Amino acid sequence: DGGITQSPKYLFRKEGQNVTLSCEQNLNHDAMYWYRQDPGQGLRLIYYSQIVNDFQKGDIAEGYSVSREKKESFPLTVTSAQKNPTAFYLCASSRAGDSYGYTFGSGTRLTVV
């Protein structure tokens, strides 16, 4: 079955470290997205990519970086510049255009220790 796989499910980071969250899809979707979710704040867009080798900043891109070298993969790096990285991170993908909606992964919970 096609879907989106996020790994790991739980991740612990020491202060000052960079960590990378994995997102892989086998849906042949063109667009991929990263969201951050905090309690009571809904989903906030970090980065999105509509085609390979191209991506755009979302609403809260500071302290994060992404790459899109393959259509299937859209990894997110949480850098040491992100002051409050503890959150639930969701990856999504979609076919081109807004009408199709998104397919979401099951998320990665990042905790700074």
Added chain:
Amino acid sequence: AQSVTQPDIHITVSEGASLELRCNYSYGATPYLFWYVQSPGQGLQLLLKYFSGDTLVQGIKGFEAEFKRSQSSFNLRKPSVHWSDAAEYFCAVGARYSSASKIIFGSGTRLSIRP
């Protein structure tokens, strides 16, 4: 730019009672509209979507939503809730004719079920 508002942060209903979750959107034309559900610690699952045509949309798990252009609303309903419906529900809006391919999510409504 489009936006979406879910005015209720938390709702509690009794098992077997009817449910209506409110969603209001702001957009200059007819948008694409979605409802998603999220169980704790999980990703979001699409419940239903509206693109055009019949304004009453049927979704999975017995949910339906009605698009009301005059009220800029897309409220989610279920005639009789089950304990397994306890979750967070997100309304979302997408822009037609946009090259940005970006959907905006509301802040969510948490649904609790009273036994």
